[in-house]
Amino acid sequence: MLRIDKLCAGYGRMQILHEIDLRVGEGEIVALVGANGAGKTTTLRAICGQLRATSGTITFGGASTAGRRPDQLVRDGLVHVPEDRALFGTLTVEENLRMGAWTRPVAEIDKDMREVFALFPVLAERRSTIAQTFSGGQQQMLAIGRALMARPKLLMLDEPSTGLSPKLTWAVLDAVKAIRDTGVSVLLVEQNAKQALGIADRAYVLESGSAVLHGTGAELAGSAAVRKAYLGL
Amino acid sequence: MSDTTANIRAAALRGPVLKRAALTGGLVAIAIAVALIRSGSGLVVWQSVVTGLLTGGLYGLIAMGLTLIFGVLDIVNFAHGALLAVAMFIAFGVVQGTGLHPYLTLVIAVPALFLIGAFVHRGLLSGSGGATLENQLLITLGLSLLLENGLLMFFGAEPKTVALPGDFQFSLFGAVVTGGRLYAFIGAILIGAVLFYLLRRTRFGTAIRAVAANGQGAELVGVNVRRVHTLTFAIGTACAGAAAVLAAPLVTVTPTLGDQFNITAFVVVVLGGMGNVAGALVGGLLIGLVEQLTTIYMGGQSSLLGVFVVFLVVLFLRPEGLFGRKS
Numbered sequence: 001m002l003r004i005d006k007l008c009a010g011y012g013r014m015q016i017l018h019e020i021d022l023r024v025g026e027g028e029i030v031a032l033v034g035a036n037g038a039g040k041t042t043t044l045r046a047i048c049g050q051l052r053a054t055s056g057t058i059t060f061g062g063a064s065t066a067g068r069r070p071d072q073l074v075r076d077g078l079v080h081v082p083e084d085r086a087l088f089g090t091l092t093v094e095e096n097l098r099m100g101a102w103t104r105p106v107a108e109i110d111k112d113m114r115e116v117f118a119l120f121p122v123l124a125e126r127r128s129t130i131a132q133t134f135s136g137g138q139q140q141m142l143a144i145g146r147a148l149m150a151r152p153k154l155l156m157l158d159e160p161s162t163g164l165s166p167k168l169t170w171a172v173l174d175a176v177k178a179i180r181d182t183g184v185s186v187l188l189v190e191q192n193a194k195q196a197l198g199i200a201d202r203a204y205v206l207e208s209g210s211a212v213l214h215g216t217g218a219e220l221a222g223s224a225a226v227r228k229a230y231l232g233l
Numbered sequence: 234m235s236d237t238t239a240n241i242r243a244a245a246l247r248g249p250v251l252k253r254a255a256l257t258g259g260l261v262a263i264a265i266a267v268a269l270i271r272s273g274s275g276l277v278v279w280q281s282v283v284t285g286l287l288t289g290g291l292y293g294l295i296a297m298g299l300t301l302i303f304g305v306l307d308i309v310n311f312a313h314g315a316l317l318a319v320a321m322f323i324a325f326g327v328v329q330g331t332g333l334h335p336y337l338t339l340v341i342a343v344p345a346l347f348l349i350g351a352f353v354h355r356g357l358l359s360g361s362g363g364a365t366l367e368n369q370l371l372i373t374l375g376l377s378l379l380l381e382n383g384l385l386m387f388f389g390a391e392p393k394t395v396a397l398p399g400d401f402q403f404s405l406f407g408a409v410v411t412g413g414r415l416y417a418f419i420g421a422i423l424i425g426a427v428l429f430y431l432l433r434r435t436r437f438g439t440a441i442r443a444v445a446a447n448g449q450g451a452e453l454v455g456v457n458v459r460r461v462h463t464l465t466f467a468i469g470t471a472c473a474g475a476a477a478v479l480a481a482p483l484v485t486v487t488p489t490l491g492d493q494f495n496i497t498a499f500v501v502v503v504l505g506g507m508g509n510v511a512g513a514l515v516g517g518l519l520i521g522l523v524e525q526l527t528t529i530y531m532g533g534q535s536s537l538l539g540v541f542v543v544f545l546v547v548l549f550l551r552p553e554g555l556f557g558r559k560s
Binding site: 146 | 436439440442443445446447449450451452453454455456457458
């Protein structure tokens with residue numbers, strides 16, 4: 001589904017990513033964990049087209065993403081939810097969701113919206129609410145719901161647990177598992193390595209812009225190095 | 234728990250708007266009462282109110298275009314007035330050349346201004362040259378000088394008029410209303426309503442508001458943000474085009490008449506809240522009213538003075554505008 005080879009990228013002259021290799025297969029949750037500044041967000045920004053790779057290749061669904069803008073990649077099924085969620089704050093919940101389906105045929109929007117409402121019932125109850133009045137957890141659900149409206153093949157989530165209580169974090173991560181079970185691949189960036197590894201099928205550990213470790217979620221959660229460096233155990 | 238807080242927050246956003254609307258209405262009532270005492274004639278004041286509101290509709294339409302461009306693109310378009318002048322000369326030229334009814338030139342001037350707006354955005358503003366606020370300011374200011382002097386070159390400086398065939402006047406409870414003014418008002422309100430419908434009820438309009446709310450978010454749901462910017466700039470410019478045609482029979486057409494409309498429109502935009510389209514329409518009506526009442530207070534040629542006093546007071550007390558939210 002997603003294949004990254006020797007990806008280098010950065011801002012201006014500052015190189016952040018150093019030859020990252022990464023794979024995301026169909027219907028799996030892949031977690032990207034690592035400390036602050038390890039390059040997790042930069043990796044996602046390079047994949048979704050917000051940041052140009054300086055070298056290396058990114059192929060999505062068999063085609064190179066080089067030179068494609070984020071809005072074009074959404075049409076291909078690659079949808080990114082940034083850490084700040086980038087919601088349309090002055091629009092209602094329903095308008096946010098309908099905008100999520102911008103690339104979709106109008107006739108299918110209502111059906112897709114019912115599926116999102118089934119996953120996040122709170123959005124159905126509050127569909128006429130202005131998004132910026134939402135609490136952090138509700139905003140995260142709306143951001144994920146809006147992304148699902150585009151019918152992604154690969155959903156990328158940047159720190160979905162930011163600002164959420166542990167209980168809400170689990171609710172969001174449960175939803176991520178439910179999304180994976182519908183056949184959508186998920187690339188999940190988390191600082192909270194413990195929870196991310198808990199639900200991930202596979203995971204990569206990023207350190208100073210390089211992927212230093214790679215394995216199944218359980219393997220990494222059990223690895224002594226990871227436990228020491230990222231789980232504080 | 235979070236449900237209740239969200240409800241409270243939503244109510245908190247609605248409440249002050251109603252309160253401010255009531256306050257504004259109160260101030261207007263006081264202003265009218267003072268004008269009554271000052272002039273001692275109900276008829277004079279009534280005439281001012283009617284003329285002020287009718288003219289204010291046009292101000293509202295011009296300001297709607299300006300505020301739309303600001304709200305979505307963050308561009309303060311100093312060329313808005315000059316573009317309006319261009320549209321007025323298109324109307325003048327077409328009427329002179331073909332004898333078409335002035336209002337029918339809408340079908341030429343509005344699409345023409347739409348295209349000019351699209352080209353201006355694509356050619357001058359959307360590239361890296363228009364990336365910073367200072368550059369945008371200089372580009373639009375330069376463009377306005379270019380357009381005005383271009384008009385001077387082609388049409389000369391002597392004032393021109395666009396006659397409205399079959400113009401009439403009637404008495405509205407004693408106030409004299411000309412057909413041209415009434416049509417201009419109705420036209421402005423109708424076009425404003427169409428714009429409002431476009432923004433609130435259509436898929437494309439929702440995309441425009443989405444880009445205004447969060448450009449990055451719009452890009453991440455698949456919106457071609459640059460295209461929405463270009464179309465929004467074009468729509469905003471087309472509003473100026475429509476207002477120009479409606480206003481053409483009411484004014485003397487000169488290459489620099491855009492300046493005065495531009496200044497008034499900026500005041501209206503700030504009054505209504507930068508980027509607030511509905512606020513611009515209400516602000517337009519208010520400024521039309523202020524302009525007329527000022528002539529009662531001070532007499533003669535002082536109409537803009539009152540406008541600027543209101544402008545400064547609003548900037549001082551409520552820089553986010555009457556209907557804007559604090560940010």
